[in-house]
Amino acid sequence: MTLDERKLQILETIVREYIQSAEPIGSRTLSKNPKMKISSATIRNEMADLEEMGYLYQPHTSAGRVPSEKAYRLYVDQLMTIMELGGILQEEIKSVYNTYMDEFTEAIQRTARLLSRITSYTAFSMAPQAKHLNCKFIKLILLGEMKVLLVLVTKERIVRNYVITLTQPASEAILDKVGNVLNICLKDITLYELNDSIMDKLDALTEEEKSLLLEMIPLLKEILIEEDRQRVYADGLDKIFNFPEFADDIERAKKFIETLNHQTLLAHKLTENIQRDLSIQIGEENVEEAFKDCSVVTATYKIDGKPIGTFGVVGPTRMNYDYVVSVLDFLRKEFNAQISRMIND
Amino acid sequence: MTLDERKLQILETIVREYIQSAEPIGSRTLSKNPKMKISSATIRNEMADLEEMGYLYQPHTSAGRVPSEKAYRLYVDQLMTIMELGGILQEEIKSVYNTYMDEFTEAIQRTARLLSRITSYTAFSMAPQAKHLNCKFIKLILLGEMKVLLVLVTKERIVRNYVITLTQPASEAILDKVGNVLNICLKDITLYELNDSIMDKLDALTEEEKSLLLEMIPLLKEILIEEDRQRVYADGLDKIFNFPEFADDIERAKKFIETLNHQTLLAHKLTENIQRDLSIQIGEENVEEAFKDCSVVTATYKIDGKPIGTFGVVGPTRMNYDYVVSVLDFLRKEFNAQISRMIND
DNA sequence: TGTTAGCACTCTATGTTGTTGAGTGCTAAC
DNA sequence: GTTAGCACTCAACAACATAGAGTGCTAACA
Incomplete structure (x- = not known):
């Protein structure tokens, strides 16, 4: 059996009416629709065909027809029209x-x-997920002796804050320097690529700075995992x-x-x-x-x-x-x- | 009529049972409760009294009794016991x-x-509402020529970010200085008290800094109003x-x-x-x-x-x-x- | 005087039955 | 191929009956 023009039109009308009314559509109701030039008996025949093809079903005998999911799929793929909004x-x-x-x-x-x-x-x-974002820069701000506020700004101007607890005390000067290194590494890369590119930059740092930076990397990772909770x-x-x-x-x-x-x-x-x-x-x-x-x-x-x-x-x-x-x-x-x-x- | 000991106990039991079952409590059901030493007929009499006093009502004749809001009020005020959590x-x-x-x-x-x-x-x-928070410090970060990121950290370590659009370009140096002024003003005051204390500090600034600061104050205000949307x-x-x-x-x-x-x-x-x-x-x-x-x-x-x-x-x-x-x-x-x-x- | 058993009464919830109407499938005529 | 006609089906609704839980009242009892 084939879905000819008339079957399509009947199906479309049923879908449209059912979307409106949420009530099963009967052949008589349908034949009253000005677009339908055929009698209810003919529509009944066509409906029986459409049912056989899996586009319609009856909630129970002697009820009208309801579109199946297959019908909606056909509808959105072929019949639907996207309109311009008012x-x-x-x-x-x-x-x-x-x-x-x-x-x-x-x-x-x-x-x-x-x-x-x-x-x-x-x-x-x-x-957006963190992994899709491109870092613009980060800023490290000293909150307390062992607490650092990390402000992360992405190219998309999404701003996120994280409080990091350190195991060693830090000073503003050190934070600035570490922040700069991180900034150079992060420039235009996604946060997930951080790990790879950071190791080459370590040489220019003092021992203290290096250890601070190395301490922060796993924390950053943890943050990103947490962050990934969308x-x-x-x-x-x-x-x-x-x-x-x-x-x-x-x-x-x-x-x-x-x-x-x-x-x-x-x-x-x-x-x-x-x-x-x-x-x-x-x-x-x-x-x-x-x-x-x-x-x-x-x-x-x-x-x-x-x-x-x-x-x-x-x-x-x-x-x-x-x-x-x-x-x-x-x-x-x-x-x-x-x-x-x-x-x- | 007075709420004697027995009435109170009956009322308490009804409240307790109704909280459990959500079904109207009848006199017979209640008389089966091991705590009740009296017959259903006596309970019926007491219930009639309690109903007259406004503590109980019947959803319909021939249904059991249900506690009224007055009963719950009495219950939480006098009968309820706060327990230690497991x-x-x-x-x-x-x-x-x-x-x-x-x-x-x-x-x-x-x-x-x-x-x-x-x-x-x-x-x-x-x-918390912004007006209840004490500022610890703020930091101004240059995002673009006319865009500034304001990071606000409170004593409670609540961090909030706001992007501010300026009408004149700013430099990092100026932002730092204005930030410092703001920090001095904000130290240990709530954000709502800002306006009063800021005016005395203006003298030490250059014209450029002053105009930037003055531009930011209404924006800060606006932010706080927005922020007040709890x-x-x-x-x-x-x-x-x-x-x-x-x-x-x-x-x-x-x-x-x-x-x-x-x-x-x-x-x-x-x-x-x-x-x-x-x-x-x-x-x-x-x-x-x-x-x-x-x-x-x-x-x-x-x-x-x-x-x-x-x-x-x-x-x-x-x-x-x-x-x-x-x-x-x-x-x-x-x-x-x-x-x-x-x-x- | 307070408590209780007994009883008639009330009312909801539940189940049964009958009726209506919308809708179908099938058949036969157009 | 299309349509009118008809017998059939089934959910929805209403009307009615029944059961059960609970009451208030009365009279007897401790």
């Missing part, structure tokens, strides 16, 4: 980044909030209650909220498809148990063409893909532009 | 702060997580689903989660009782709509005897007050000790 919406998105956006992390958090608000789905976002933010958790498929099933809602509170799980979810500008995962395509009846759409943001982080939304499989994808695509581009402006001024 | 639990709490606790904010977040885990209620915590963290949102009174009522669960996602509302909740070491708010005592059928227990942490922040839990009014209060009281003391250790080493 001017007001575009302005709203841009304005979020215009005001007081000095901190990258802040921008990431705001993105989750914005996404959740304008899509009405639950949204999440992820700050920072993810979720917003609009309550949005899930707006969808009857979750609101009527506490167990499902609970699982959903549990999962979104689970940092590492979320982080993994957001890293999975970091190589693609946009990614759509439908139902069972998600490995996470709680998302197996959800769809997750994520977008990647980049620096110098290199993907470093993602954000996205999660909602029921009958998600408004057209709109969500349109928003994410616009937001992705806007965010990229915003970053390069931040870096290059 | 050694294992004490160790668990201490260990959370032992490992890698360099950042105050991290400690605050961990506290919410810990609280939620050991109490099985939803927990939240709040980082940072609150919630954890264990899903815990609420474990309680039938919420799990069976989606609308209530939704409201609850909405409120906990509402930063400013939460911040307010946590600031309300900052003057008291421990505070218990039961049901209608909460002003927040979503908490009107919850109880909120908060504890305050201090620096140098001055309260600067709080954490707490929120759950159904039939909360296990004995345990929660015991935990919060222990945690409060432990946290205070931890802070003073951090500051004074």
Whole structure:
């Protein structure tokens, strides 16, 4: 059996209507749609075919049809149309980044909030992993006799602080010198490449400085491991209650909220498809148990063409893909532009 | 009518049992309790009295009795016993702060997580407001021609970063000098007192430095306003689903989660009782709509005897007050000790 | 006078049954 | 190939019956 033009159109209409109503679509309902020029009986025949092909199923005999995940997959791959966002919406998105956006992390958090608000789905976002960042410089500041504050600034102007506890006392002068060595080593390399390049620079240092530096390297490593625990933010958790498929099933809602509170799980979810500008995962395509009846759409943001982080939304499989994808695509581009402006001024 | 010994004991037992079971307690059930030496008929009479006095009510005729909020209030004020925490639990709490606790904010977040885990209620915590913090020093670092990174370190070793955009270019030398002036002004005063003390120091500066400094003061102010948006963290949102009174009522669960996602509302909740070491708010005592059928227990942490922040839990009014209060009281003391250790080493 | 057993009464929760209506598959006519 | 017609199915809803837990009241008892 083949998916001819008419079958496609019926399928598309069912998907569209079901996304709206969340109610199984019957042949009679469908025949009333002005786009449908054929009778309900004919539609029934076609529906039976579509069911056989795996695009539709009935929750029970004598109910209407519901799109399967295969249908949604077909829909997003072939039928969906990405639209241009309305001017007001575009302005709203841009304005979020215009005001007081000095901190990258802040921008990431705001993105989750914005996404959740304008899509009405639950949204999440992820700050870049340390390993993807290029160091601009570090500064060592003496806090106490044995305590050093390490301020790390990346090219992307992400600032991170770490307090390091030393085993030997240090002075400001020594810290400055060690800081300089670290700066030379770190210039334009990612933090992960640090170890290799640092050893050649040791000769110019006094014993005291050398031992301090060597002491700091494993601490730096530890920090990076800690740092690698990605920072993810979720917003609009309550949005899930707006969808009857979750609101009527506490167990499902609970699982959903549990999962979104689970940092590492979320982080993994957001890293999975970091190589693609946009990614759509439908139902069972998600490995996470709680998302197996959800769809997750994520977008990647980049620096110098290199993907470093993602954000996205999660909602029921009958998600408004057209709109969500349109928003994410616009937001992705806007965010990229915003970053390069931040870096290059 | 007076609350004699027997009435009190009956009331206490009802509260205890209802906290466990979440089911209305009937006279027969109660008479089976080994502590009760009287018959169900007598208990019925006493219950009728207690109901008349406003301590109990019936969800409907022919149901058992349920404690009113007045009963919980009496319970926490007079009947509850704060117990010593088990050694294992004490160790668990201490260990959370032992490992890698360099950042105050991290400690605050961990506290919410810990609280939620050991109490099985939803927990939240709040980082100190800037206005309560004493500046230790600031450091100005040149990021770009017109961009300055301000690193602010407080006595409590809280580190915050702000990127400031200038209207005139600055050099490292100037920044250092301005930084020094700021440091002298800020020494041991709270950030809010800055404005007054800064004007006398201006004379020693060159015109260029002076204008830079004057430019930075309103920016600092703005930052502090922004900063005053308190940072609150919630954890264990899903815990609420474990309680039938919420799990069976989606609308209530939704409201609850909405409120906990509402930063400013939460911040307010946590600031309300900052003057008291421990505070218990039961049901209608909460002003927040979503908490009107919850109880909120908060504890305050201090620096140098001055309260600067709080954490707490929120759950159904039939909360296990004995345990929660015991935990919060222990945690409060432990946290205070931890802070003073951090500051004074 | 306080305590208790007994009893009629109340009301929710649960289960049963019947009805309605939306939707289907199949058949036969167009 | 398309469509009208019809018998059939099944969830959703309402109406009704039943069981059980709990109460208040009364009268007897210590």
